[in-house]
Amino acid sequence: MTTGDDAAVEPVRDYFMGLQDRIVDALEAIDGQARFRREQFDAPEGGTARPRVLADGQHVEKAAVQFTHSVGAKLPPAATATRPELAERPFQATAISMIVHPRNPYAPTTHMNLRYFHVDMPQEPFWYFGGGFDLTPYYGFEDDARHWHATARSACPDAATYHRLKAACDEYFYLPHRKECRGIGGLFFDDWRQGGFGASFGFVRAVGDAFLDAYVPILQRRVPTPYGERERQWQLVRRGRYAEFNLVWDRGTKYGLQSGRRIESVLASMPPLCAWAYDHHPEPGSPEDKLLTAFLPPRDWLA
């Protein structure tokens, strides 16, 4: 440890590690066959990465649930360009980042991320939380969308906060070159210090706990649905959009690709299989078309 204020970092780190365990257990239970590959990489200067990846399950085609805790002796100049007072200070960062690509096209892909950044300072530490979760269905179900957003709402201190973070999520997970949202959104927040450390950490725990309540029932409900080649092909094309978002627009992936971080961890979220079909448009009025016209354009799912 190179920072003194472990009183703040330790409980966050422990919560993220515990959440990783709970998510891994829940996904293995749902899959019923495949197991996560469990790895651990300890950095010589302190810090740990715990990537866990499941591949080729009967229901979970691929899932990556990654925990990281980074410890640095001093912040790099690029990280402090807009905050010169942080320059060369020791820092810690800890995060959980996860994605699920179900096999069944009726079950949605999901992504969740929570992170905490902490810099010890002479007076008081500088810190913030960030994160959120979002859902990417291939076929739209009103029940799923309402349940997803109601659970997201329940993690927020009030309705105004939910609507603000929901709007931020719609804005972030957007493909400008397609003029299309990646999915039906959820919550997205950054630079979060609202109410001080205790209140902020409480909010982050509420989001983390809500994630499983939001996703598991949807996944359980959709994996038994029969499907055929048509649904599979649509899922593969839509996963291509997911790959486009991650590689072209996602700030975390872009940073990871440019920073020389372990590439298999950076790209663990990529779809296991995806397709690009030239000028592919679903038939108007079809369930595939309904995803594009009735689910992806931002909507108030709690109205």
Added chain:
Amino acid sequence: MTTGDDAAVEPVRDYFMGLQDRIVDALEAIDGQARFRREQFDAPEGGTARPRVLADGQHVEKAAVQFTHSVGAKLPPAATATRPELAERPFQATAISMIVHPRNPYAPTTHMNLRYFHVDMPQEPFWYFGGGFDLTPYYGFEDDARHWHATARSACPDAATYHRLKAACDEYFYLPHRKECRGIGGLFFDDWRQGGFGASFGFVRAVGDAFLDAYVPILQRRVPTPYGERERQWQLVRRGRYAEFNLVWDRGTKYGLQSGRRIESVLASMPPLCAWAYDHHPEPGSPEDKLLTAFLPPRDWLA
């Protein structure tokens, strides 16, 4: 037409259109079943796009052979930042851009692009050519690599030019985040005005003509090779690298995604199907491993 000097643009445009026809005919003949979808989009201000895409052939899983001719009343400010003398001048640009994704994993993917940019100026026009071609095998064959590069060499005026453009190709088609070349390279050039218009256009025609001589024999030789699930899986994983290069690093794709050009044309080069497998490494000494160790690291194939 908004520029006066059609004497320069017309023969280039006609050569590119003719080359598009020749490539389309050659690929349809090799496939023997599938046909290219032929489209034409004429811009109201002049200029034409002729996308031609083939999907789901017996041998060609996907191919895109695109011709474009753009006519503009004045260059946008971003295009003339480093050349203020060109600001607000009328311009023309014409290009052929193509990619082939064969179905058989023993047959390599290829990419070729040739382009001409022309600005009328009070004294004499400003212009340049750019382009090249490169090969992306999934399994390495020394014969193929030597034939490919010998044909590339034959398009160049001398050995020094070949080696320079071959080095530029290796440098351009490189994935920094993987520390890996996309394929075994070929030729790459830009801002090409060497010897004046006549000599430059002659060189570009030599490159265009050489492309078919370089690729067709390799494709014909490899498509009958029997293959199974192992080779297909490797091809899909390697195609994921191709997608990474195009979406993350390729300047043309990046420009296309940000400029609002027709997205289906910009992404027509994307693989029809590709995979991301976590931490996937071929067995040392296997044919898959040999691609990585003996073919992708830049080599002098004519030595």
